[in-house]
Amino acid sequence: MSRTAIYPGSFDPLTNGHVAIIQRGLKLFDRLIVAVANNPQKTPLFSVPERQQFIAQTFQNDARLEIDSFDALLVTYAKKKGVHTVLRGLRAVQDFDYEFQLANMNRHLLPDFESVFVMTGEDYFFVSARLVREVATFGGDVSELVPECVAQGLQRKLGMPRKG
Ligand code: ADP
Numbered sequence: 038m039s040r041t042a043i044y045p046g047s048f049d050p051l052t053n054g055h056v057a058i059i060q061r062g063l064k065l066f067d068r069l070i071v072a073v074a075n076n077p078q079k080t081p082l083f084s085v086p087e088r089q090q091f092i093a094q095t096f097q098n099d100a101r102l103e104i105d106s107f108d109a110l111l112v113t114y115a116k117k118k119g120v121h122t123v124l125r126g127l128r129a130v131q132d133f134d135y136e137f138q139l140a141n142m143n144r145h146l147l148p149d150f151e152s153v154f155v156m157t158g159e160d161y162f163f164v165s166a167r168l169v170r171e172v173a174t175f176g177g178d179v180s181e182l183v184p185e186c187v188a189q190g191l192q193r194k195l196g197m198p199r200k201g
Pocket of ligand 1: 045046047048049052053054055058124125126127128132156157158161162163164165166167168
């Protein structure tokens with residue numbers, strides 16, 4: 038039986054922290070659906086297609102990855118896909134509080150829903166997409182914290198300085 042999980046997030050933009058979680062998720066699951074959240078209440082830096090493109094480029098269309106988007110409740114999307122397991126990354130205690138609430142809310146809404154957590158490595162525990170956006174907006178160099186295609190995308194969008 039092939040095991041599939043959904044890895045949902047904003048991915049605005051994809052960071053090396055997300056990449057590490059996807060790589061490790063692929064060791065636990067046969068397939069991952071990386072689902073880009075389209076939240077109409079947030080104004081993203083990158084559009085959903087741009088965010089999906091960064092993921093596709095970084096993973097060179099790896100056949101074990103499906104890159105999708107969703108704009109419903111996660112459990113509604115999970116039911117539609119027939120996949121009741123989500124993968125999430127944990128950085129620090131602040132993530133734990135939020136993820137603990139979210140996992141329990143999701144299980145309340147869909148009783149056989151399961152959340153699987155992967156701890157970030159020491160290299161990326163301080164990396165969040167929100168901080169990357171903020172630092173890049175003010176001209177900071179985030180090129181070592183994001184894949185090359187994202188660094189180029191940030192440079193196009195914000196004129197981020199490049200190393201060297
Ligand atoms: P953000 O990166 O701004 O926290 P996302 O919604 O894109 O927001 O995050 C999606 C998922 O990836 C969440 O489970 C989040 O905890 C996890 N994640 C993001 N960055 C990292 C990281 N550096 N290490 C581990 N998990 C991470």
